[in-house]
Each structure stands twice: as structure tokens, then as C-alpha cells.
Amino acid sequence: MKPPKFFVQGRYSSIYRIYCGYEAPVPGPIKPQNLSNEHDAHAFIIRLKLDHAFCLTILRAVDGLTVNSGISLAYSRRDLARLSWGWHRRIRFYPLDPFAYDFITPRNNHYPVIRPAQDTAPRGMACHFVPATILLMSDPNPADVTFFGLDEGTQARDFLHSLALTDEQLAMMIETLKLRAWPNRTDRLKSLLMALTSGNIVIVRIYDDNITPPKRKGPEDLPVEEYTPKPYTLGPHDEPGYDLPARVSKSATERRKENYQERKQDLVETESSLYKEQDAAAIAALKKANPQSIKDNLEYGGVIYRDKQTGKFGYTGPIKGTDQGVNPFSDPIPQGSELVGDYHTHADYSIMDRNTGSAIRTSNSRDDDFNSDNFSSQDIKGIIADGKDIKGYKGYLGTPSGQFKVYDPATGKKSLLQ
Numbered sequence: 001m002k003p004p005k006f007f008v009q010g011r012y013s014s015i016y017r018i019y020c021g022y023e024a025p026v027p028g029p030i031k032p033q034n035l036s037n038e039h040d041a042h043a044f045i046i047r048l049k050l051d052h053a054f055c056l057t058i059l060r061a062v063d064g065l066t067v068n069s070g071i072s073l074a075y076s077r078r079d080l081a082r083l084s085w086g087w088h089r090r091i092r093f094y095p096l097d098p099f100a101y102d103f104i105t106p107r108n109n110h111y112p113v114i115r116p117a118q119d120t121a122p123r124g125m126a127c128h129f130v131p132a133t134i135l136l137m138s139d140p141n142p143a144d145v146t147f148f149g150l151d152e153g154t155q156a157r158d159f160l161h162s163l164a165l166t167d168e169q170l171a172m173m174i175e176t177l178k179l180r181a182w183p184n185r186t187d188r189l190k191s192l193l194m195a196l197t198s199g200n201i202v203i204v205r206i207y208d209d210n211i212t213p214p215k216r217k218g219p220e221d222l223p224v225e226e227y228t229p230k231p232y233t234l235g236p237h238d239e240p241g242y243d244l245p246a247r248v249s250k251s252a253t254e255r256r257k258e259n260y261q262e263r264k265q266d267l268v269e270t271e272s273s274l275y276k277e278q279d280a281a282a283i284a285a286l287k288k289a290n291p292q293s294i295k296d297n298l299e300y301g302g303v304i305y306r307d308k309q310t311g312k313f314g315y316t317g318p319i320k321g322t323d324q325g326v327n328p329f330s331d332p333i334p335q336g337s338e339l340v341g342d343y344h345t346h347a348d349y350s351i352m353d354r355n356t357g358s359a360i361r362t363s364n365s366r367d368d369d370f371n372s373d374n375f376s377s378q379d380i381k382g383i384i385a386d387g388k389d390i391k392g393y394k395g396y397l398g399t400p401s402g403q404f405k406v407y408d409p410a411t412g413k414k415s416l417l418q
Contacts, residue, residue: 005137006058007096009049014095016048017136020062021090023357029147029199030132031377032092035085036385042081044093052076059083062090087327087382096133112173113206114163127163128204129173135202142352142369144205148197149374156196159203160189177201274312278304278340279417281313282396283404285343286417289318290398293345296320297361301328301344304396305337313340323347323359324370342386344379345398346372365401373399375407375414384409 006018016033019026035041055076059065064083068075083090115126127146135145148156165173170188174181179191195201275281281304289300302317316331321344328342349368350359362368370376375383375397387393387409396417397405404417 004061006061008054008093011047016093017096017133018058019092019094019136020058026094026135029149029202029377030094030135031199031381032094034381035089035093036388038081038085041084042078045077045081045084050077050080055080058091064090085385087329087386094133094136096136112169112176114165114169114173116163126206128206129177129201130204131177132199132202135204140204141354143354146203146205147199149199149371150197153193153197156193160193160196165189274307274310274314276312278306278313278392278394279406281315282341282343282394282406283417285315285318286345286396286398286404289343290345290402290404292318293398294348294400297348297350297359298323299326299345299347300398301326301342302331303328303333303339304341304343304394305333306340307334307337309336315343318345323350339390340392341394341396342383343396343398346370346400348372348400363400373401373403375405380407380409383407 006020008016008018010016019032033044035044050073052073055073056065056069059069059076059079062083064079066075066079069079070076080091084093112129113126114129132147146159148159167185170185170192171181173179173192174188177192177195179188179195182188182191192201196203275284285302285304289302293300299321300318301321302315302319304313304315306313314334314337316333317328319326319328319330321327326344328344333339347359348361348363349365349372350361350370351367352358352369353360359370365373375395379395379397383393383395387395393409395407395409397407399405405414406417407414
């Protein structure tokens with residue numbers, strides 16, 4: 001049984017798709033309503049047309065009922081607001097395109113369907129150009145959804161070039177997708193390209209009824225990784241004929257001296273684990289977390305902090321997460337320090353299991369549903385929210401390619417971490 005889909009009407013006939021935490025991640029560049037704190041969330045929710053019974057239905061679906069939820073509509077709205085912001089939010093509100101409902105009606109055929117040349121695509125495959133928010137109405141296989149980011153203009157341009165669009169097809173696409181109709185072909189292509197790279201339009205691969213889609217690789221299709229443990233020995237006492245040396249008893253004074261040296265070494269190691277630069281601490285954290293993340297195909301994370309006394313930087317974790325998320329704030333920062341950033345990894349390249357929503361390792365950048373080498377829109381939103389009013393806050397990312405990246409919410413700049 002598929003989980004229910006919730007929709008709610010807002011002001012001026014706007015419609016929102018309520019996305020619950022138990023649902024699979026939203027494919028594509030769709031951004032939810034920006035709710036950075038509980039006050040903003042509550043102000044947004046009271047503008048929605050929600051009755052008490054519907055609020056309780058949503059809270060029940062995300063296991064968010066409290067002892068006060070059933071008292072009144074006001075209490076249930078506050079419970080919804082509490083679950084609609086922050087790192088652990090279980091509810092997200094996505095604004096829908098006014099024509100999104102067309103996708104689940106016979107009228108969805110008015111969106112353009114382009115059949116690529118047979119030498120560039122499997123027989124029977126076609127590309128369905130649709131508004132991105134339509135993905136919230138349907139259940140396409142994420143592996144069949146193609147979208148481009150702002151920094152992927154070249155890839156989007158090459159994709160459009162591979163379709164070899166005729167003037168008639170281009171004019172039809174401009175009209176049905178409600179893009180600006182420029183008089184010449186070059187400007188029309190630019191208009192379509194801008195819609196793709198801005199995330200307003202996505203491409204869904206579809207197949208004729210008489211054509212079987214190509215089989216996606218599941219766990220049983222992946223190559224078996226052979227692992228041969230290195231030979232090791234527990235020491236020379238494992239060898240035949242070797243007698244263990246007699247155990248030497250130590251005096252209390254000698255043991256106290258050894259304990260003192262151990263404590264002194266611990267202090268030295270703690271001091272050496274702090275770094276003069278914030279980026280240096282992040283690099284050290286990602287060097288420790290990223291290889292394990294790729295090996296386990298799980299996300300790892302933590303936070304970057306600054307010691308107020310020394311002015312040096314350290315990190316917590318790495319904290320083990322799931323195949324699609326991690327809470328970097330699970331471990332507290334040391335006393336006498338302040339938060340200056342967070343880091344997380346994106347595990348290995350994977351596709352999404354359509355039935356369970358879990359990640360299936362492919363270890364191939366060309367066969368990856370999660371855009372694992374880049375910050376996701378949820379990552380960016382989280383970094384902005386977590387770094388609000390914190391000077392110098394940055395978010396750091398470890399990728400399956402081995403590159404480390406940094407996002408500065410103050411400037412909006414994403415760059416490689418050197």
C-alpha cells in the first residue's frame with residue numbers, strides 16, 4: 001500500500017504538496033518553502049486552509065501527535081510548525097505549479113514529448129519535458145529523471161543539441177511550457193536552456209507500451225567485490241617453540257609515573273588535534289570521514305568548532321548516519337568552544353530503489369541518482385539555516401569522487417576545498 005499524498009490550499013489559490021519524512025527523497029531541483037525557524041513556520045501554517053481533523057491526520061502520519069494535539073486547531077498547528085523547520089524536520093511544504101494536476105489526468109499529453117534520434121537513445125524511449133513540481137504529483141523512477149543545475153549549462157546545452165530539435169518542435173515546447181516566445185531560434189533555445197538549468201523544467205524518460213525499459217542494476221547485478229584480508233600475526237608468541245617472557249611486576253610509584261605520562265600524552269594529542277585554520281579542521285574531518293563513508297555507503301558528518309581560549313579549530317565525529325542523511329549535531333562541542341560550521345559526506349555513487357527508496361551502490365558517477373558530487377538544495381538550505389547569525393559559518397562536503405567542497409552562506413559561493 002502506497003503512503004498517502006497530502007495537499008493543502010494556501011492564499012490566492014496556491015497549492016502545496018505536503019511531503020512527509022517517510023517518503024523517498026524528492027528527485028530533482030525542487031525547493032521546499034523556506035521555513036528557517038518555528039515562528040516563520042507557524043506564521044506560514046496559519047495561512048493554510050487546514051482544519052483540525054486534517055492537521056491530526058498529518059501529525060499521525062509522521063508520528064508527531066502530542067498530548068495537546070487533540071485539544072484544538074491552534075495546538076495542532078503549533079505541532080505542525082514544530083515539525084516543519086530545522087535539521088530534523090519531518091514535514092516539508094512544496095509549492096506546486098498551477099498545472100501540476102494535469103500530470104495525473106489525460107491532459108498531461110499536452111506537455112512536449114520528444115523522441116531522440118535512434119542512434120542516441122534506446123528504441124522506444126522518449127523525453128517528456130514537464131514542470132519540475134509535477135514530480136511531487138507522480139511516482140517516476142528517479143533513475144528516469146534528468147535535471148540540470150545552474151553550473152551545468154554545458155551539459156544541458158549538449159543534451160538539447162543531441163535531440164536535434166526542429167523549429168516546429170522548439171515552437172511547440174516554448175508554447176506548452178509557457179516560456180518566452182522569442183522571434184528567432186537562438187533566443188528560443190536560450191529560453192529553454194535557462195528553464196532547464198534553473199530547475200523549472202525536468203526531463204522524464206518514458207517508453208512506448210510495447211517496449212520494455214532497460215533493466216536497472218540492482219544489488220544482484222553489481223560486481224562482487226573480492227576481499228582478501230592481509231595476513232597478520234598476534235606476535236612472536238604465536239610461533240612454535242617461543243616462550244612468553246616472565247611478567248614483570250611494577251611498583252605503585254612506577255605505575256603512577258606511567259599514568260602521568262599517559263595523561264600528558266592525551267593532552268598533547270588533544271592540543272595537536274586543533275588547527276589554526278577553520279578549513280584545515282574541515283579537511284582533517286573529511287579525510288577521516290569520507291573513505292569510511294564510501295566504504296559503508298552511508299553518510300557521515302559532524303561540526304566544526306572554535307576553541308575560545310586558543311582560537312584554534314576542531315571537529316566532532318565523524319557521526320555515522322544513513323544512506324541518505326546524517327545529523328552532524330548529534331555530538332556536543334567541547335565546553336569553552338563555539339560553533340563555526342558543519343561537514344558531511346555523500347557516501348558512494350548510488351541509484352534509488354523505486355520500491356523501498358533506499359540507495360543501491362553503483363560506484364559509477366554516470367549511474368547516480370543523488371548528484372552525489374555536489375551540495376543538494378536541502379544541504380544548502382540547512383547550512384543557511386544553521387549558520388544564521390553565526391559569523392564565518394561554512395558548510396563542508398565530502399564526495400565519492402574524493403573532492404572536498406565548501407559552501408559559504410554569507411556569499412552564496414560554492415568552491416573546492418584546497
